[in-house]
Amino acid sequence: MNESGAAPTDRLLDLFHGVRLTPTQRRIAHCLVQQAGAAAYLSAAEVAELAGVSQPSVTRFAMALGHDGYPALRRRLRELTAGGAADPADAGNALQRAVHAEMGNLDRLAGQLADAGRIAEVGKLLAASRPLPVLGLRAAAPLAAYFAYFAAKVHPDVRVLDDGGSLLTDRLEQAVAAGAGALLAFVLPRYPRETMDALREAREVGLTVVAITDSPVSPATDHADVVLPAAVGTDLVFDLHTAPMTLAMVVLQAICDATPAETQARLEAFESSATRRQLFLG
Structure with missing residues (x-):
């Protein structure tokens, strides 16, 4: 530094x-x-x-x-x-530097979260969307699936949109017809063209777009109502998504905080079902 x-x-x-x-x-x-x-x-x-x-x-x-x-x-x-x-992130071998860089990304994300009110408002917006469509194409698809897996335990209707093409527009329209008011989108480099098309279409059908992306000057800013940046690591052959994944869980926490009674009831119902079916070893 x-x-x-x-x-x-x-x-x-x-x-x-x-x-x-x-x-x-x-x-x-x-x-x-x-x-x-x-x-x-x-x-x-x-x-x-x-x-x-x-x-x-x-x-x-x-x-x-x-x-x-x-x-x-x-x-x-x-x-x-x-x-x-000298920057501590410059010490060590290439693998260690990559990890140090991710620690820096997390530190910057922590600084951004000083405005807890903004995240709380995002949580209320997404919690109120029934259903809640979650968009993630190509490299962002695993992150959308990770978020949706846990979100489904506290939200009654989470719909993952991880395939592009004409069917994606159909699914956006179906979500709106079912009552959706917002879309959570994961937009990561290299920014698929079909993702930008989907964001435009989402706004055209009346959805409020919340985008988790890598930078406040990401192309997603042209098509989102709310932009939540979290840097992507670029020190290895393929990108590291540690900070965006962390931010996804922060957003999910905000959704839980927006509906505490419903969240608690759904979590207790899941635990009861998991125990009855002996889903887990511990």
Whole structure:
């Protein structure tokens, strides 16, 4: 870490905090966050190519952040990522560094949860949705299933949406017809196109979209009413989803807290059934 004590990703996110960016500018911001280690050394043309935008868009992005052009923004990026004290996450071998990085992701998530009221409101919203559709496609599918497995013990009707295609729209419409008011979506890199299509369709049919995603500048922000960010680990061949999984369980806790009497009754009924059927060894 440098003298500020914050990781490069956090310092970059601070640049965008409170600035209203266009969808194109959010793509650029997301690209810089993803390339946090090298962002300060990329040219405007390289940033444009990585983000899939035009070079003038990068210049306008820099000006939206209060700089007179991209060179000034790049100087600011270099200041933010300048080396200082050694980061404990840099110690050890590659596997240890990956785990340390996940610990950092969890620390940042803990900081975000200081506003417990926001999570409580999300819990009330999702608890009131009967049924509760839970979307997770491709890499996000296991996380949606993990959440839904436990949520089904305290919520009367949880519906996992883990297949794309035209049937997904049918299932969204069926959920709304059955009384659903909200959708919980897990949106993780590499952001499947079909996930974005599903979020658009969910809002079109009247669902309030809550998205658990990896960054406040994720593409999901264009299509969600509530965005809950939790960073994804990128130090191994495949992404680590420790922080998003933790956040999923935090959201489930908020659902339980929103309906304590019903939650307790359902948990007791499950335990009684599990005992009668001898489901578990212990």
